[in-house]
Amino acid sequence: MTALAGRSTRFPELAGLVASRVPGRCLPAPFYTDPAIHDADVAGIFARHWIFVATEPEVSEPGDYVTVEIGPYSVIIVRDDDEQIRAWHNVCRHRGARILPEANGSVGNIVCGYHKWTYSPDGVLLSAGEQPPDFDKGCFGLKPVQLRNVAGLIYLCLADDPPADFDEVIPRIEPYLAPHRLEHTKVAAQVDLVEPGNWKLVMENNRECYHCDGHPELLCSFFPTYGYEPDDMPARLQPAFDRFLQADLDLRNACDERGMPHALIEELSGRPTGFRIQREALDGAGESFTRDGRAACQRLLADFDTPRLGRMTMHQQPNVWLHLLSDHAVTFSVLPIAADQTLVRTTWLVHEDAVEGEDYDVAALTDVWRATNEQDRGFVRLAQQGVSSPAYEPGPYSASEYQVEQFCAWYIERMTQFVQS
Incomplete structure (x- = not known):
């Protein structure tokens, strides 16, 4: 276990706060506002669990790298000369300097800009300048970070002993992801x-x-009916609901014909890697996330023979949601910056042979989620301002907010384990 991940004693008041949470209600204010709780979240959640950080196409060629900041940690993700994707702590083994300060790029070898210690992409120290004759370069390779590539999605775990359930989750979600062939985007x-x-x-x-x-x-x-239970459907939405039922039936038949799983799997609490995954129909033309529902990229992913394959949607604790469509994929990664600041990274992927300006227009491709992300940014700002007020007290969730309750329950379970460790 990493040093930070194991120091739950740094947060002596956390146990009482965790125990005070009332199921079915929002979290108490300190969980959203206290810098000490932010540090505990990094230590107890982000340094202990599998975190989605990138997609395989971001490191498509040998030497390509991205760096990821997770609290005080910085990690290099790089494809080595043998086409293997690896992860290393972005810390020089000489005097600890940050090796690669850029967010992404391409390298032959990984060279520290301070004293030019040089490492191969597979972490081996190649050169350390002037050293005594008995200096053993083999003892000073880059420190590894555990990495899993799941059908083109790259996950990291900073802990020495990652949650074992991830190995059980992968074979359940991979059949949903694999048909889109993200490695070829x-x-x-x-x-x-x-x-x-x-x-x-x-x-x-x-x-x-x-x-x-x-x-x-x-x-x-x-669909306008999204989020409603059938028994609670307003009469004005009945035509839209009937349209959804037909679209859903058509989608299930299309998936069955192509051997693509579509049923809902929902295990959001209990296990360390809670997740929800399914394939759902889309409204409008039913092809993609655009203003008319038509495909935004004419070159479909994975050589699909139809654009009407709905959206394969996945949410996974603690920091990812994504949508895979027939024509493109969009992933969202959430990483904490401070108690009141969060990085949301949105990545749009298209077929590796799609040509910009011919098969797709970037503005049209990104239009819906750029607008939605900005709107969500405003909602989150309002929420942060509200929970920071002395007048705030945790309110009750509605039935349609059951996934919020599941997320908070998962979070409290994990933090309870953290304070007991």
């Missing part, structure tokens, strides 16, 4: 958005559609 666009709120507020906002009338662009492809 390329990055069409990537946007980093710093949201002025706690990372848990960002995840909670994503886990409910109670507020979805604030996303007019998104509702062009989402």
Whole structure:
């Protein structure tokens, strides 16, 4: 276990705060506002669990790298000369300097800019300048970080002993991801958005559609009935619900014909790697996340023979949601910066042979989620301002917010284990 991940004694008041949480209600304010709780979240959640950080196309060629900041940690993800994707702590073994300060790039070898200690992409120290005759370079390779590549999605775990359940989760989600062949895509666009709120507020906002009338662009492809239970459906939405039932039946038949799984799997609490995955129909033309529902990229992923394959959607604790469509994929990674700041990285992927300007237009491809992300940024800002008020007290969740409750329950379970460690 990493040093930070094991020091739950740094947070003596956390145990009482965790125990005070009332199920079915929002978290107490300090969970969103206290810098000490932010540090505990990094130590107890982000340094102990599998974290989604990148996609395989971001390191498509040998020497390509990205760096990821997780609290005080910085990690290099690089593809080596043998095409293996590896992860290393971004810390020189000489005097600890940050080796690669850039967010991404391409290298032959990994060279520290301070004293030019040089490492191969597979972490071996190649050169250390002037050293005594008995200096053993083999003892000073880069420190590894555990990495898993799941059908083109790259996860890291900073802990020496990662949660074992991830090995059980992978074979359940991989059949949903694999048909889209993300390893044969390329990055069409990537946007980093710093949201002025706690990372848990960002995840909670994503886990409910109670507020979805604030996303007019998104509702062009989402059914207006999304978030309603059939028994609670307003009469005015019955035609849309009937349309959804037919679209859902058509989608299930299309998936069955192509051997693509579509059923809902939902295990959001209990296990360390809680997740929710399924394939769902889209409204409008039913092809993609665009204002008319038509495909945004004419070169379909994986040589699909039809654009009407709905959206394969996945949410995974603690920091990822994504949508894989017939024509493109969009992933979202959430990383904490401070108690009231969170990085949301959105990445759009298209077929590796798709040609910009011919097969797709970047503005059209990214339009819906750029607008939706900005709207969510505003909602998160309002939430952070509200929970920071002395007048705030945790309110009750509605039935449609059950996934928010599941997220908070998962978080409390993990933090309870942390304070007991």
